[in-house]
Amino acid sequence: MSLQENGPSIAIVGVTGAVGQEFLSVLSGRNFPYSSLKLLASKRSAGKTQLFENQQYTIQELNEECFDGVDIALFSAGGSISKKFGPIAVEKGTIVVDNSSAFRMVEGVPLVIPEVNPEAMEGIKVGSGRGGLIANPNCSTIICLMAATPLHRRAKVTRMVVSTYQAASGAGAAAMEELLQQTREVLEGQEPTCEIFNQQYAFNLFSHNAPIMSNGYNEEEMKLVKETRKIWNNMDVKVTATCIRVPVMRAHAESVNLQFENPLDENTAREILSKAPGLVIVDDRSANRFPTPLEVSNRDAVAVGRIRRDVSQEGDYGLDIFVCGDQIRKGAALNAVQIAEMLL
Ligand SMILES: NC(=O)c1ccc[n+]([C@@H]2O[C@H](COP(=O)([O-])OP(=O)(O)OC[C@H]3O[C@@H](n4cnc5c(N)ncnc54)[C@H](OP(=O)(O)O)[C@@H]3O)[C@@H](O)[C@H]2O)c1
Structure with a gap:
């Protein structure tokens, strides 16, 4: 992060949490410009100090006055906090990038993965004098669509079956502990x-x-179904999911089966994925080396491998892939900071 007089003023809501701490790390790593920084959390944390880029900050209790003069607020303190304080911040002219599920499916609220649908937030900029709300998608949706979208653009996905292997970090700092x-x-x-x-x-x-x-699905599974449709702006795509927690500390893994309208062979798919931004291919069949949560932990890129033709479908109309991504980073903090960068 770089202190600049003409940079935006930033607030982080939920700074003591798993995502909040990652916000600090990502902002710092990407040299995000800022003129001031406010660190907000609950009453429990008020008065504690946080060292950030050689400066001590005192964490403040979140309240309605906190957003006065704030250009961008990064929220990660849970849905009920977002629902209560998001609109208050917007009213004060702040652009809120929200990590909770509170506003994701609200019509008119952009749900954005910068590599996938940056056009959804076109025209929303700091300095326009207007506040606004942008939602960060669910972490499993982000990680899945980082790999599925480049293939979808080429061959149009008609159906997607996702099985997740989700880490403790997705449930916050206390779950990891x-x-x-x-x-x-x-x-x-x-x-x-x-x-x-x-x-x-x-x-x-x-x-x-x-x-x-x-309907028997859990809410995490239905997020994959509904958010994919909104992000792809395609209400016809059929998505089903089974979401499982596995005892991995950090980073989610997902098995994704795709069915296409147009043929797409394995080698072309590999070539498309090798050029896609934010993705790395780990697909070494001879060494049996494929993506793992450990290897993507604390990394920005989502890893994709096990790229193979689905033998249960005729011709080249189906593919199986396996993806791993750090969901505190690309699934939350990094994605939100990338959105914030597009506001400048
Ligand atoms: N973990 C992930 O991978 C992930 C991914 C995407 C989205 N998210 C979303 O991000 C949000 C936070 O997740 P997390 O995993 O970082 O959770 P966490 O580790 O449990 O952190 C929760 C944060 O919210 C703050 N908070 C709680 N009650 C508050 C209140 N009344 N007023 C102000 N701040 C309050 C906490 O502050 P105190 O320390 O003061 O209690 C803490 O900073 C959730 O909405 C979650 O769904 C998480």
């Missing part, structure tokens, strides 16, 4: 402490903890 603690406890022969997930997570896996809906 619980996975560590449970692992220690199980190794020491003690009963694991189950406060965040209500069941043993270490040495186990389970269906995603998001609430189950009346």
